[in-house]
Amino acid sequence: MSESYDVVVVGGGLLGCLTAWMAARDGARVLLVDKDQVNQHASGQNAGSLHFQLEYRMVEAGEEAARVAAEAMPLHLDAAAMWARLEEEIGESLGVRQTGGLMVAENADQVGMLEFKAELERSWGLDVRTLDRSELDTVAPYLSRDIVAANLSALEGKADARIAAPAVARAAVAAGAAVCARTRLTGASHTPTGWDVTLRETDRTGEVRTRTVRTAAVVIAAGVWTTELGQVFGAGLPTVPLALTMTVTSKVPAFIPHLVQHAGARLSLKQSLDKTVLIGGGWPARLMRDADGAPEFDRKHQLIPRSIAGNARAAVNAVPSLERVPAVRSWVGTTTVAPDQLPLVGAVKGAPGVFVATGGSAFTLGPSFARVLTGLLAGRSPDIDLAPYDPARFTEGSTP
Amino acid sequence: MGRTGTDHNAIGQAGTEHNVVGHGTGQAGMFDLAVVGAGPAGMAAALTAADHGLKVVVVDEQQRAGGQIFRQPPEEFTGSVLRPTAGYGWATGLIRRFEADERLTTEFGWSAIGVLYDDALPGGLCLAVNHPQDGTRVIGARRLLIATGAYDLPVAFPGWTLPGVMTAGAVQTLVKAQKIAPVGDVVLAGAHPLLLLVADLLVREGVRVSEVAFAQNIPKPADLLHALGAVPGHVRMLAETGGILARLVRNGVRVSSRTVVTAARGEEHVARVELARVDRRWKVTGTPRAVDASHLVLGYGFSASTELARQIGCDLVYDSPKGGWVVSHDDRLRTSVPGVFVAGEPTGVAGADQSRAEGELAALAIAADLGRDVSATALAEAERGIRTATRFSTVVQRMFEPAREALGDLAGRDTTVCRCETVTRGTLDDFLEASPFVSDVNAVKLSCRTGMGPCQGRYCEGSVGTILASAREQPIGLGGRFSAHLPIKPVPVGDLRTLDSFLDAPPDAPPDGPGGDGSGAVDG
Numbered sequence: 001m002s003e004s005y006d007v008v009v010v011g012g013g014l015l016g017c018l019t020a021w022m023a024a025r026d027g028a029r030v031l032l033v034d035k036d037q038v039n040q041h042a043s044g045q046n047a048g049s050l051h052f053q054l055e056y057r058m059v060e061a062g063e064e065a066a067r068v069a070a071e072a073m074p075l076h077l078d079a080a081a082m083w084a085r086l087e088e089e090i091g092e093s094l095g096v097r098q099t100g101g102l103m104v105a106e107n108a109d110q111v112g113m114l115e116f117k118a119e120l121e122r123s124w125g126l127d128v129r130t131l132d133r134s135e136l137d138t139v140a141p142y143l144s145r146d147i148v149a150a151n152l153s154a155l156e157g158k159a160d161a162r163i164a165a166p167a168v169a170r171a172a173v174a175a176g177a178a179v180c181a182r183t184r185l186t187g188a189s190h191t192p193t194g195w196d197v198t199l200r201e202t203d204r205t206g207e208v209r210t211r212t213v214r215t216a217a218v219v220i221a222a223g224v225w226t227t228e229l230g231q232v233f234g235a236g237l238p239t240v241p242l243a244l245t246m247t248v249t250s251k252v253p254a255f256i257p258h259l260v261q262h263a264g265a266r267l268s269l270k271q272s273l274d275k276t277v278l279i280g281g282g283w284p285a286r287l288m289r290d291a292d293g294a295p296e297f298d299r300k301h302q303l304i305p306r307s308i309a310g311n312a313r314a315a316v317n318a319v320p321s322l323e324r325v326p327a328v329r330s331w332v333g334t335t336t337v338a339p340d341q342l343p344l345v346g347a348v349k350g351a352p353g354v355f356v357a358t359g360g361s362a363f364t365l366g367p368s369f370a371r372v373l374t375g376l377l378a379g380r381s382p383d384i385d386l387a388p389y390d391p392a393r394f395t396e397g398s399t400p
Numbered sequence: 401m402g403r404t405g406t407d408h409n410a411i412g413q414a415g416t417e418h419n420v421v422g423h424g425t426g427q428a429g430m431f432d433l434a435v436v437g438a439g440p441a442g443m444a445a446a447l448t449a450a451d452h453g454l455k456v457v458v459v460d461e462q463q464r465a466g467g468q469i470f471r472q473p474p475e476e477f478t479g480s481v482l483r484p485t486a487g488y489g490w491a492t493g494l495i496r497r498f499e500a501d502e503r504l505t506t507e508f509g510w511s512a513i514g515v516l517y518d519d520a521l522p523g524g525l526c527l528a529v530n531h532p533q534d535g536t537r538v539i540g541a542r543r544l545l546i547a548t549g550a551y552d553l554p555v556a557f558p559g560w561t562l563p564g565v566m567t568a569g570a571v572q573t574l575v576k577a578q579k580i581a582p583v584g585d586v587v588l589a590g591a592h593p594l595l596l597l598v599a600d601l602l603v604r605e606g607v608r609v610s611e612v613a614f615a616q617n618i619p620k621p622a623d624l625l626h627a628l629g630a631v632p633g634h635v636r637m638l639a640e641t642g643g644i645l646a647r648l649v650r651n652g653v654r655v656s657s658r659t660v661v662t663a664a665r666g667e668e669h670v671a672r673v674e675l676a677r678v679d680r681r682w683k684v685t686g687t688p689r690a691v692d693a694s695h696l697v698l699g700y701g702f703s704a705s706t707e708l709a710r711q712i713g714c715d716l717v718y719d720s721p722k723g724g725w726v727v728s729h730d731d732r733l734r735t736s737v738p739g740v741f742v743a744g745e746p747t748g749v750a751g752a753d754q755s756r757a758e759g760e761l762a763a764l765a766i767a768a769d770l771g772r773d774v775s776a777t778a779l780a781e782a783e784r785g786i787r788t789a790t791r792f793s794t795v796v797q798r799m800f801e802p803a804r805e806a807l808g809d810l811a812g813r814d815t816t817v818c819r820c821e822t823v824t825r826g827t828l829d830d831f832l833e834a835s836p837f838v839s840d841v842n843a844v845k846l847s848c849r850t851g852m853g854p855c856q857g858r859y860c861e862g863s864v865g866t867i868l869a870s871a872r873e874q875p876i877g878l879g880g881r882f883s884a885h886l887p888i889k890p891v892p893v894g895d896l897r898t899l900d901s902f903l904d905a906p907p908d909a910p911p912d913g914p915g916g917d918g919s920g921a922v923d924g
Contacts, residue, residue, distance in 0.1 A: 300713030312896035323894035
């Protein structure tokens, strides 16, 4: 065995890069592998929202579901604080701007939802304030006159999903981590000191080679591939993949400083530091599946007309001046949630030395996930109660 | 405006009375075949498909049929007569037959912007189309034929973004379709035989042409005879190449070989260009010489137009002689995506004869796929047509394959590589040096924004690919290709609000309703 590491991180998204960077900073010998490229999937395809308020998808299913979703608030508050200092620690721009996020309402029902939500969020320690129409005139003049109120969270904002993970990967390399693209983890066997993992790598001539490396620990930071990788380690990690639609416009002079979400519609939009406007909010696309119904993540997922049209209508209704702004790309990004919509974070049951984090808002929560995982790798006891996020909570016989 | 079909202006105001897919009435029907592109491949396919009883709609962003190669002047132009293109005797007949065919629904002025899928159209797809005035709609179809042609291969070198630098294809279009010619001293440079034809066209229009520079040795007339009929442009005219060369020289045009343009200089417009000697692999060997010029016309060859195929998710393969990234297909021109076929230049830049033959074969394959009777003779004839054309095109593709590595070296640190996002070569070099884990053009695109602008990388993919390949010492193909997304040409956000409304339905309802013909369902 020529190569050995303290930790092999599987997945070159934001979470994997952050974990590799933090572990390498702790002095660990780290190898990060990705079957494609760094930042090629959800981390680079999502819209870069830093959202800490409960999202529309969490409140549309009713108050009880919202209360369950609110249990992730400690992670959100931790992430909000970490994003605020991340650029300084990394030493590069990640496009972070925490200039506030608005959840807007158009009618009395939605205002009622905002009030319920704000109270719930405040009970968990998130500072949220409801703005009335006259305050919106000053704070967000770009919003439609149909918007009657909005909840403002000053911590919310955006990071640049295009550049964040590669910048962190560079920091990881500078801290001593090895980063290998086009390298797929295909097998693992347990050893007395950890794991021997099999890696299938495409070299620069296009030739495929297989090698085995020894490692004390493994971190699965693989988004939609989490379930598949869990199986390699003999562990059940149930996740539900979602294919969602996003649209970006050409560059327009800066006019939207906030993250904008909607209390009664699928809408999330923001203006990037590149001055493009990113429009999304959870409009579905058609996830490709094989003949047996198993998702096929390496195929191109399909756009649905009413999703693109519905998202465009929601965007123009909220921000009327978007009507004539050219749209340049609509694409499908995949994300993962756990069956109960709370994240999976922690040690993988039945696979000693294997850790995982994924499941909803993994871009926003990436810094917290990585900090928790790095702590677990180093044997530190977590300062956030991880019980609600236990990866084993869906396994038969386990009590959450 | 459609020649047949419904009045789409009546479909309702944006965002108000839109017809949700599946909830419309007559408008939610499906054509059997939607053809994108009314060039040789698209026209031939549409007519062949109609001959087999298929309901066909053809979409083209131009105002008239013909494609780039047989581009016609607008009908309003006086004396607007289609001049038969030398060597392509069949072209006029094909265009006239296509234009007169009452069975076809045609949508000129509409750009195909992508393909979507909806459960309300089982076994079919939604082709999204946009019109500058009439907005965005979809067209339902059981099968799609991509016949989107090719465009000039862009090459980045210092000054290539200055006004006055043009591509050979663009100059040809301006002269032929718009009756506009450059004024001043023109230098033409590149590697493609189209340069000679454009030079000749300009000289005939009275334009001063000072030099035509070829990167390779000038092909001998015997070589060019092999090339007949195998490249876009009026290449059968190459039979007259000897005559063209003589005419150019008689008009004082310098024709140089083993010469590449290394820079265009000028303040706000090209004032002079720099030409340098190169070796067999087009690497610069000598000190450049300056030549005064008001315009520089570039002709390095063509890239297949594959954005729509990429947006749909079709597999592509890298094949440099065929024009770079081309769409993979089987022997019946089926792509890797069920229900989607390809014909013409997107399969490999091979000229109008091969495009027409592929259009015919694709239409026959689609008709058979949809359960129509297709005679074995017709299939054999179409296949023979392709074989004949391929014999020529393969020779030409090899003869005129650009030396991409050397072309990639022309861009200096300050040279803009991506002109939409104004990203320089220096930015790319610095990023690649700082990010050793990056080895794919899409990863470069995401970090550096090259290819993220309105052109979706048509202009910079080649340059980014060669720069990446050289930095990583890997083959260009391994670096991958840019992905493309709807809308493949930008449309206002407001126009996307009607993406769930139909532009057209077939002129008469299908006998057994949408998707009811039992034809092989498109996977979804």
